[in-house]
Amino acid sequence: MVSGARVRRMAGLYGEYWRINVLTSLEYRANFLLWAAFTVVYHGSAVAALYIMLREFPSMNGWTFRDMAFLYGLWMVAHALHNTFFSNVDGIPERIHEGDFDRVLIRPVDALFQIIATPGQLFPDELILALLYFAFATAYSGVRVDAAFVLLVPLVVIGGALIDLGINLTIATLGFWFIKVDALRWLVLQLEQEFTRYPVAIYSRGVRLLLTFVVPFAFMNYFPAAYFLHKGDNLFSLPPAIGLLTPVIGIVLVLLAYAFWRAGLGRYQGVGH
Amino acid sequence: MTVGRRRFRWEPYAEFAKRAIAREATYRFDVFTELASVAIRIYLLRTVWVALYAHNAEPRGLPLHAIVTYSAVALLMGLILDRDQTRALYDRLHDGSIATDFMKPISVPLSFFADGTGEVLFHALLVVPALCLALLFVHIDVPPATVFAVFVVSFFLGYCVGFLLNFILNCTAFWTFENSAVQLIVTWLTDLLGGQLVPLVFFPAALAGIVDVLPFAAMFSTPLLIYVGIIGPDRYLEVMGFQLVWIVVLATIATLMWQAGVKRVVVQGG
Numbered sequence: 001m002v003s004g005a006r007v008r009r010m011a012g013l014y015g016e017y018w019r020i021n022v023l024t025s026l027e028y029r030a031n032f033l034l035w036a037a038f039t040v041v042y043h044g045s046a047v048a049a050l051y052i053m054l055r056e057f058p059s060m061n062g063w064t065f066r067d068m069a070f071l072y073g074l075w076m077v078a079h080a081l082h083n084t085f086f087s088n089v090d091g092i093p094e095r096i097h098e099g100d101f102d103r104v105l106i107r108p109v110d111a112l113f114q115i116i117a118t119p120g121q122l123f124p125d126e127l128i129l130a131l132l133y134f135a136f137a138t139a140y141s142g143v144r145v146d147a148a149f150v151l152l153v154p155l156v157v158i159g160g161a162l163i164d165l166g167i168n169l170t171i172a173t174l175g176f177w178f179i180k181v182d183a184l185r186w187l188v189l190q191l192e193q194e195f196t197r198y199p200v201a202i203y204s205r206g207v208r209l210l211l212t213f214v215v216p217f218a219f220m221n222y223f224p225a226a227y228f229l230h231k232g233d234n235l236f237s238l239p240p241a242i243g244l245l246t247p248v249i250g251i252v253l254v255l256l257a258y259a260f261w262r263a264g265l266g267r268y269q270g271v272g273h
Numbered sequence: 274m275t276v277g278r279r280r281f282r283w284e285p286y287a288e289f290a291k292r293a294i295a296r297e298a299t300y301r302f303d304v305f306t307e308l309a310s311v312a313i314r315i316y317l318l319r320t321v322w323v324a325l326y327a328h329n330a331e332p333r334g335l336p337l338h339a340i341v342t343y344s345a346v347a348l349l350m351g352l353i354l355d356r357d358q359t360r361a362l363y364d365r366l367h368d369g370s371i372a373t374d375f376m377k378p379i380s381v382p383l384s385f386f387a388d389g390t391g392e393v394l395f396h397a398l399l400v401v402p403a404l405c406l407a408l409l410f411v412h413i414d415v416p417p418a419t420v421f422a423v424f425v426v427s428f429f430l431g432y433c434v435g436f437l438l439n440f441i442l443n444c445t446a447f448w449t450f451e452n453s454a455v456q457l458i459v460t461w462l463t464d465l466l467g468g469q470l471v472p473l474v475f476f477p478a479a480l481a482g483i484v485d486v487l488p489f490a491a492m493f494s495t496p497l498l499i500y501v502g503i504i505g506p507d508r509y510l511e512v513m514g515f516q517l518v519w520i521v522v523l524a525t526i527a528t529l530m531w532q533a534g535v536k537r538v539v540v541q542g543g
Contacts, residue, residue, distance in 0.1 A: 028451075031451050031454065034454035037458060038454045038457050038458050038461075049465055049470040052475050052477075058329060060324050060325055061324055190310060191313060194314070202324040203320055
């Protein structure tokens with residue numbers, strides 16, 4: 001059982017982790033600014049492409065650019081949240097491969113926690129940008145901002161980040177069995193970043209099923225956005241409120257991924273370095 | 274050291290190119306990933322354009338089959354144009370092994386060109402299976418032979434523009450330690466401003482005026498618009514002349530940077 005003292009110790013370590021992260025990234029100022037510029041270009045070019053497309057073609061299955069700006073915003077915040085707090089998970093297969101992972105196992109702190117809280121050179125610039133963009137997109141889309149919205153949106157984006165984490169942790173855990181999982185991760189990331197830009201209703205049945213039930217990226221932004229924007233084109237004739245299931249799905253997915261991770265860790269014997 | 278005037282021998286460079294092909298072919302798994310990624314993106318582009326055309330008025334001169342052809346050809350061109358052929362230059366500058374390259378009896382820039390050509394040739398071969406995959410999802414229009422020939426020439430000019438851009442970016446490693454962020458920024462900008470994501474003809478007029486004269490348009494947009502016939506025979510000379518202008522400008526910059534950079538290496542190593 002996790003005791004109070006242990007939780008306090010982990011929280012202290014985690015606070016230290018963020019202090020080092022921010023200090024290191026500010027140390028290399030030019031590099032930090034260039035990476036921040038890249039974050040702007042990465043998301044900016046996606047939104048710009050949507051804008052130009054929907055200027056010529058004002059409606060995509062009944063979604064306007066304003067709606068899709070909001071759709072992108074929901075995904076962006078959830079994804080940035082995941083990238084900011086859990087991006088180290090992606091590096092696990094490489095650490096296993098290089099034998100560096102064994103070092104994690106001999107320390108008296110939970111292995112996954114150590115991985116997540118290993119200082120890199122991380123500054124929450126993407127998260128800050130995502131929050132600013134989301135505020136703008138919310139106002140621009142004209143979505144009704146009431147008490148329910150303010151209460152539900154944080155839950156939805158946290159749930160979305162957990163969905164991202166669950167899927168990435170599952171892929172990383174495969175690294176215990178397979179040497180190269182980068183390719184798989186890259187393909188799934190591509191699926192995520194490109195297929196979440198559009199209303200899921202435009203896809204064929206198989207792809208909808210995939211995005212809803214197998215890699216449930218549709219719950220990161222499509223279902224919640226359809227709920228908040230009162231879009232009628234919900235898939236599989238499910239009630240609109242399904243969009244509020246995101247936090248539940250996120251938690252379940254992370255728990256499943258964690259169980260898988262424990263199983264992988266249990267049978268891990270090192271790569272023979 | 275006696276450096277007499279040696280007769281130029283091309284064999285070493287052919288060998289560099291062959292080695293590069295063999296190296297790329299080793300990563301068999303990456304090839305499958307690349308093809309899977311092509312399939313995913315072809316499916317996506319078809320779905321997106323079909324959805325847009327189903328609910329809106331058709332734009333001037335670009336029926337659905339033309340835009341699908343445009344996007345599919347853009348994707349296949351990307352297999353070749355998105356390669357960073359001179360990355361080896363950056364890597365060797367970074368770890369310092371460039372110093373030993375200068376001691377070899379070869380022309381260093383040419384060796385990078387040969388290596389890059391080999392890498393690109395291998396990925397050009399991938400266009401064949403990628404095209405077969407694409408044809409499972411979409412129909413790709415084939416233009417008349419003369420138009421296709423002009424497209425090939427313009428594509429080659431676009432390739433040269435891309436090669437020089439990459440070379441210039443990799444040359445910055447003579448001065449900076451880290452430029453991966455800059456490279457990624459340029460890659461992303463090329464996708465958007467080259468017209469790979471959305472044809473430049475859809476850009477707002479004010480913006481289109483600017484992006485049309487940038488080198489990114491000379492890489493992707495010009496050959497693509499020739500392919501789908503938006504740029505007609507009356508404008509061939511004009512647009513390809515423009516591509517040539519970019520090649521001359523970028524080649525000049527690349528040469529100057531290379532010469533200045535090489536001096537720095539000598540100073541550091543001396």
